[in-house]
Every structure is written in structure tokens, then in C-alpha cells.
Amino acid sequence: MSDEKDAFYVVRKGDAVGVYKSISDLQSVLRSSVNDPSIRVFKGYGLSKEAEEYLSSHGLKNAIYCIDAGAVNDDLFGQLMACPFREPNSSKDKSATKNHSDKRSQEDVASVSLAANSQIKHAKLDNFLQVPPISSYCCSCILEFDGASKGNPGQAGAGAVLRAADGSMVFKLREGVGIATNNVAEYRGVILGLKYALQKGFKHIRVQGDSKLVCMQVQGLWRTKTQNMTELCKIAKELKDQFISFEICHVERDYNAEADAQANLGVHLKSTGEVQVECDMKQ
Numbered sequence: 001m002s003d004e005k006d007a008f009y010v011v012r013k014g015d016a017v018g019v020y021k022s023i024s025d026l027q028s029v030l031r032s033s034v035n036d037p038s039i040r041v042f043k044g045y046g047l048s049k050e051a052e053e054y055l056s057s058h059g060l061k062n063a064i065y066c067i068d069a070g071a072v073n074d075d076l077f078g079q080l081m082a083c084p085f086r087e088p089n090s091s092k093d094k095s096a097t098k099n100h101s102d103k104r105s106q107e108d109v110a111s112v113s114l115a116a117n118s119q120i121k122h123a124k125l126d127n128f129l130q131v132p133p134i135s136s137y138c139c140s141c142i143l144e145f146d147g148a149s150k151g152n153p154g155q156a157g158a159g160a161v162l163r164a165a166d167g168s169m170v171f172k173l174r175e176g177v178g179i180a181t182n183n184v185a186e187y188r189g190v191i192l193g194l195k196y197a198l199q200k201g202f203k204h205i206r207v208q209g210d211s212k213l214v215c216m217q218v219q220g221l222w223r224t225k226t227q228n229m230t231e232l233c234k235i236a237k238e239l240k241d242q243f244i245s246f247e248i249c250h251v252e253r254d255y256n257a258e259a260d261a262q263a264n265l266g267v268h269l270k271s272t273g274e275v276q277v278e279c280d281m282k283q
Helices: 023-033 049-057 091-105 123-128 134-139 182-199 212-218 227-240 257-267
Strands: 007-013 016-020 040-045 064-068 140-150 154-164 169-180 204-209 245-250 275-279
Touching: 007 023, 040 245, 140 169, 140 182, 140 257, 154 182, 154 257, 169 182, 169 257, 182 204, 182 212, 182 227, 182 257, 204 212, 212 227, 212 245
Parallel strands: 140 204, 204 245
Antiparallel strands: 007 016, 007 040, 016 064, 140 154, 154 169, 169 275
């Protein structure tokens, strides 16, 4: 897997596909519509020379691209991963985001649209960017997961947050893990969230966490190296297969603050395996 500096982001909204080469550009573009359930975000690594040349040949030479979905060619972006996106939760991040927004509003950012009448030919991108019908939103959710270990290994906790498709909070979950490593706690967090989502009847799920190891192993992109990780990964995969649609994406720690808070609360639960749930769903 390439370094994060080589990452790029593909965004689809309706018939428009945008390609962004930095997280700051992505954040700026999505800030005004972060809770729009029709937006889908995907992450790739190492935008190819051919893709750059293709975009440039259509006059798209800036860091921000906007292209009609019908103009996307086969294998243009290579392998993509689903990447749910939300703004940071902490007050510090919100302040930083506001300052960044003010700065960006003063800049002249070019965005060029390319019209095309042909149908989408890119099978990989087409599969990733299918937007569920509106009727499926009621059974769709976003899962944020995290784990914490005081000592690594040490007293550990798992945390998960379930949100509705529009990003609003629904459930907060935390679990006592006992003495464990950070990686074990992270896995317990995603397993905790997946089990509860199934229990509540969700059929479509988008998962995000700041553990790259968990995200890559669950997708089958990285191998597990220990028996413990293999067993936990197997459980997570068995759970994901019970959903009609499943996406998982690694995000930076700043975008996982609420799940992190629940994991740290889980550390203080006295009984291993004890689970606490808070329901924030508005009646």
C-alpha cells in the first residue's frame, strides 16, 4: 500500500464525479453538504500518470477536478476503497475547520465540468459509486469504531457509534475488553458495532475507524500475522457478510473523536465483556 501522501479521493454526487488530491480540498468541498446521504466518498492511492493525462487532456489541470460520470473510462482510477466522510467532532477541530473555511472562501478555486453522453464504462468505479435508493436510507447506518488500551497491552475498552444515513447520532456503545492490545480493542470495537447494527435491523452499513490495520484486514488487502488477529478478523468478516451492502474505510484520528471517547469509557468498565448502550435517537 502506498504512503498516505499518495492518497486521492473520488466523490460522486448525482452525475458528477470529483477527484481531490488532498484531504483539505476534500474537507472544503464537502463541508456544506457533509450530511447529504447521496454523497459517496472513495479513497485510492497513487493516481496514475494515465489518469492525470486524461484529466489534463480535458482541461482539468488543477488539484480539484469535476468530471461528468459518463466520461469515466475503464480502470481510470484503479482500485478504490469506500471512504465515509464527516467533519471532526471536537471543538478544537471545529475551530480549525472554520478558519480553513474562511481562508478557502477567499481563494479562487477553479472547477471545470466535462459533459459527456456516453454511459459509465468503469466497472470498478460504477460498483463503488452506486447510491442506494432513498427507500433504503431507513435501514442504512454509519458505524464509527475505535479501541483504547492503557499500556498496550493494558486495561482496554472498545467503542462504537451508530449514526443514521444523514449523520445524526443514534447509538453510542462501549465495552470492557480487559487486558488487551490496541489492535485487539480496535477489532472489538468494530465487532461490537456490527453486531449491534444487525441486532437493530440495519441492512446497509458504512464503517469508518482510525485503525488502518483493521480496515485493511477486513477488506482482505492486508494479511493477518497472529492467530488472535486472524480469529477476530474472521468474526468481523462473518458479520459484514450479513449486510446487503458493506463499506469500510480508514480515517484520520481527528474524524473519529466520538468513537474514541466511547472506547476510553469502555476502559473503565469493571467487567470484561460488559456493554453499555446510550440511545440518542429522537423520538
